[in-house]
Amino acid sequence: MNSIRKPMDEMTKQLLKAVSDYDDTLGYTDAYSIRENGVCVQRKSTEHIKIEDKKDAPGMEIHVLPGTRGERVSIPACVTHGKIDDLVYNDFYIGENCDVFIMAGCGVHVSTGEPARHNGIHRFFVGENSHVIYQEKHVGTGSPFSIKSIDPVTEIHLGRGASLEMDSLQLGGVDKTVRETSAFLDEEASLIIRERILTDGSQTAKTDFVVEMNGKNSSVNLISRSVARDDSFQSYTSKIIGNAPCAGHSECDAIIAGNGRVSASPTLDANDGDAQLIHEAAIGKIAGEQIMKLRTLGLTEEEAEARIVAGFLK
Amino acid sequence: MLTLKNIKWTAPEGTQVLKGIDLEIPDNKIVVITGPNGGGKTTLAKIIAGLEKPQEGSIIYKGNDITNLDITQRARLGISYAFQQPVRFKGLTVLDLLQLASGRDMSEGEACDYLVRVGLCAREYIKREVNSTLSGGEIKRIELATVLARHTDLTVFDEPEAGIDLWSFNNLIDVFQELRDRRSGTMVIISHQERILSIADTIAVIADGSVQSIGDAKEILPELLSGGPGCVQCPKKEVHYYGGISR
Numbered sequence: 001m002n003s004i005r006k007p008m009d010e011m012t013k014q015l016l017k018a019v020s021d022y023d024d025t026l027g028y029t030d031a032y033s034i035r036e037n038g039v040c041v042q043r044k045s046t047e048h049i050k051i052e053d054k055k056d057a058p059g060m061e062i063h064v065l066p067g068t069r070g071e072r073v074s075i076p077a078c079v080t081h082g083k084i085d086d087l088v089y090n091d092f093y094i095g096e097n098c099d100v101f102i103m104a105g106c107g108v109h110v111s112t113g114e115p116a117r118h119n120g121i122h123r124f125f126v127g128e129n130s131h132v133i134y135q136e137k138h139v140g141t142g143s144p145f146s147i148k149s150i151d152p153v154t155e156i157h158l159g160r161g162a163s164l165e166m167d168s169l170q171l172g173g174v175d176k177t178v179r180e181t182s183a184f185l186d187e188e189a190s191l192i193i194r195e196r197i198l199t200d201g202s203q204t205a206k207t208d209f210v211v212e213m214n215g216k217n218s219s220v221n222l223i224s225r226s227v228a229r230d231d232s233f234q235s236y237t238s239k240i241i242g243n244a245p246c247a248g249h250s251e252c253d254a255i256i257a258g259n260g261r262v263s264a265s266p267t268l269d270a271n272d273g274d275a276q277l278i279h280e281a282a283i284g285k286i287a288g289e290q291i292m293k294l295r296t297l298g299l300t301e302e303e304a305e306a307r308i309v310a311g312f313l314k
Numbered sequence: 315m316l317t318l319k320n321i322k323w324t325a326p327e328g329t330q331v332l333k334g335i336d337l338e339i340p341d342n343k344i345v346v347i348t349g350p351n352g353g354g355k356t357t358l359a360k361i362i363a364g365l366e367k368p369q370e371g372s373i374i375y376k377g378n379d380i381t382n383l384d385i386t387q388r389a390r391l392g393i394s395y396a397f398q399q400p401v402r403f404k405g406l407t408v409l410d411l412l413q414l415a416s417g418r419d420m421s422e423g424e425a426c427d428y429l430v431r432v433g434l435c436a437r438e439y440i441k442r443e444v445n446s447t448l449s450g451g452e453i454k455r456i457e458l459a460t461v462l463a464r465h466t467d468l469t470v471f472d473e474p475e476a477g478i479d480l481w482s483f484n485n486l487i488d489v490f491q492e493l494r495d496r497r498s499g500t501m502v503i504i505s506h507q508e509r510i511l512s513i514a515d516t517i518a519v520i521a522d523g524s525v526q527s528i529g530d531a532k533e534i535l536p537e538l539l540s541g542g543p544g545c546v547q548c549p550k551k552e553v554h555y556y557g558g559i560s561r
Contacts, residue, residue, distance in 0.1 A: 293397065293400075296397075297414050299414065
């Protein structure tokens, strides 16, 4: 088993706790790799999950051996100061008949006025009949004068009967984000994506999904919930393509507050007579009657708004 | 408990809906307010809970003038309001709402007790979102559970029978009968239904923005059912179904 153990910045530990279940004493208990300011500072492979440097680009390859079940791997990345533009390529190769949990959060902290960016490009090759839960949580902290950017790219290939559930969460502090997710599904494969984004101030978030269902009886359920406050702007585009008898559903709900703006452009392409594709979208302020209901339970207007937003993004 | 004095309310487009309502709601009694649609019953319920403000008149609750208090302040004084059309939330679960209603962290077991009381199989509902996947009957019962969880001195129910099916209605009557038997606080119920009127201590008939009659339920209800002085359009006689055949 290869392992790396270098000292970590104290801020990195704070960010790890914000984006994952990192424990001050235990750290991560399963396989992991921690990236700090563009460099791997800690890493551990396990018997069934091997993490190696990528040979042709910055980043790593994560190999989950066939039949691995009930194990997890964490690969968080942190940027703790300005003038960093971190680009990393991480490839996951999940063998057949696996059931694993993958955590890939990212935290950016800058205490000065300089910009910082993390651009993580993750590719997943999920073997037949494997199930993956993939979580990524993004946060930005520190000086309000620095531009903190997180630009994740996620590419998912699901083999026959494979399934992946992706939970993506960004709850503030990230000034700019451009998120691109694409997926390609074979026969009987299923994909669930839940994305939640909160922007405020003058932040911008652009999120773009392309899902191709190429195999018979494949399915996707894409759920996006966003809250745009103050002068922030979010744009959502999705394209679900049914190239076989398949089922696709996407749902984009957004709450706007203050001068927040949201643009949603869903697209459905049915290229097979038995493709069933549905899209639902709703953008608007918090309904006045929702606030009233919570006020009749004793909450103030501000408490009611906060509770509704928290529930919406939960 | 609650005194309404000369309450007047005019809708934004200029129609005077309430033309001077005087009403006394005694402690620990069930007062059912009935009357034809458009007579001002729901407006009155909203005025009690603070969802609407009267242009004239005053509201005295436990000896204090609460006319100028807002919804939150009245809720904190112990007034609950069950919506005629319960509100749906994406993201808030039944447990979340019950916890918000009780004002504290509530165990799942406690929350389940409230759901059982309104006739829901708790395990199926406790983690469900209060969203559009719930039927009219389900969300109505959840609405009742949220006001029960508050344990307040005064609860206003705005047409609890509206929008629910016959089976849910029968359960609903059971809930109100249980509440009556427990004598858990004062209840003001806006209703057209004979079976809800029959559990009342006092019945007030409101039509055309005024109190047309008020008195002991034992006296008022027979008059209403015989088309007496209350009003000709209320209450609705219930239709009972036996094996799918109406008779």
